[in-house]
Amino acid sequence: MGILDGKVALVTGAGRGIGRAIAFDMAKAGAKVVVNDLGAALGGGEGDEGPAQQTASDLRKAGYEAAYNTDSVAEESGGRRMVETAMDTFGGIDCVVNVAGILRDGMLHKMSAQEWRAVIDVHLNGCFNVSRAAIEHMREKGSGAFVHFTSTSGLVGQIGQANYGAAKMGIVGLSRILAMEGAAKGVRSNALAPFAWTRMIESIPIKSDEQARAFEAFRTGATPEHVAPVVSYLCSDAASGVNGQVFGVRGNEIYLFSQPRPVKTLHNGAGWTHASLAAMVEPSIRNEMTSLEGTGEYFSWDPI
Numbered sequence: 001m002g003i004l005d006g007k008v009a010l011v012t013g014a015g016r017g018i019g020r021a022i023a024f025d026m027a028k029a030g031a032k033v034v035v036n037d038l039g040a041a042l043g044g045g046e047g048d049e050g051p052a053q054q055t056a057s058d059l060r061k062a063g064y065e066a067a068y069n070t071d072s073v074a075e076e077s078g079g080r081r082m083v084e085t086a087m088d089t090f091g092g093i094d095c096v097v098n099v100a101g102i103l104r105d106g107m108l109h110k111m112s113a114q115e116w117r118a119v120i121d122v123h124l125n126g127c128f129n130v131s132r133a134a135i136e137h138m139r140e141k142g143s144g145a146f147v148h149f150t151s152t153s154g155l156v157g158q159i160g161q162a163n164y165g166a167a168k169m170g171i172v173g174l175s176r177i178l179a180m181e182g183a184a185k186g187v188r189s190n191a192l193a194p195f196a197w198t199r200m201i202e203s204i205p206i207k208s209d210e211q212a213r214a215f216e217a218f219r220t221g222a223t224p225e226h227v228a229p230v231v232s233y234l235c236s237d238a239a240s241g242v243n244g245q246v247f248g249v250r251g252n253e254i255y256l257f258s259q260p261r262p263v264k265t266l267h268n269g270a271g272w273t274h275a276s277l278a279a280m281v282e283p284s285i286r287n288e289m290t291s292l293e294g295t296g297e298y299f300s301w302d303p304i
């Protein structure tokens, strides 16, 4: 018995990297899997049908049930067609894992509107398009689970990724509200920030020996195969009590992230003036302000 026996899963961006590992792990756990991948180049250029077809064919060769779809998650009609593939081939849709992603890195003062939109379209609008197409089926059935891929580039921050960080924080909001709206209907949604050695990480330029050493530890210590079982678990009925949360997975570490709540309240019964704001705000919150260190500095220990 696998924890996903009898379930149908759609995994976007499953032609490569983390998505491919998830497709395999979900199939191993008993799910029938629809593999979506546009075959996009990392920078968002031309794609090809190959990766989705390849993953589905490898799954079938391994004895699992799989179908594939090569639409873009960035298109509303693409999201609909992926879900139709699940309905037509396997008769339902129980789990949606929104993994598909691209990068168009650059400092905001050099970022074009096109680079901004491309990333928002694939990540944030992509999660909407696919989730929107699936959710009514789940609500009617009274059960369903989403896992949305976010990133510490948004949760913590990362220089050069304003478009990506904004999209990934938007995804956390989408997942949270989907969870709140779905709770009464048996529909759950969680977000997950992975750390895994894939071509996305390989694309980061190495600038020092220390960075090269850290990357090598990462390559072996934090893989897509570490992330995948956590996704299968979150999609399974074993996680029926887990909804609206934000997780991280890095090698053998699983993090539960905090979600924004006030950490301090300043109250001035007389009302605030420019002068009292200037005199009191910064000194009163100095010890509670969140530092500007980015994800690389925060997660400074090697994955093991």
Ligand SMILES: NC(=O)c1ccc[n+]([C@@H]2O[C@H](COP(=O)([O-])OP(=O)(O)OC[C@H]3O[C@@H](n4cnc5c(N)ncnc54)[C@H](O)[C@@H]3O)[C@@H](O)[C@H]2O)c1
Pocket: 012, 013, 014, 015, 016, 017, 018, 019, 036, 037, 038, 039, 040, 041, 042, 047, 051, 071, 072, 073, 074, 098, 099, 100, 101, 102, 122, 126, 149, 150, 151, 152, 153, 193, 194, 195, 196, 197, 198, 199, 200, 201
């Ligand atoms: N690798 C990491 O450490 C890391 C860290 C934080 C977040 N993430 C997130 O995890 C997810 C997977 O990343 P990865 O490292 O496996 O990347 P990857 O580049 O190896 O895989 C992403 C896949 O998405 C596909 N894709 C891109 N645009 C698409 C579209 N419009 N429609 C359908 N498919 C599309 C690509 O073809 C590719 O196969 C992404 O959402 C990424 O932002 C990864």
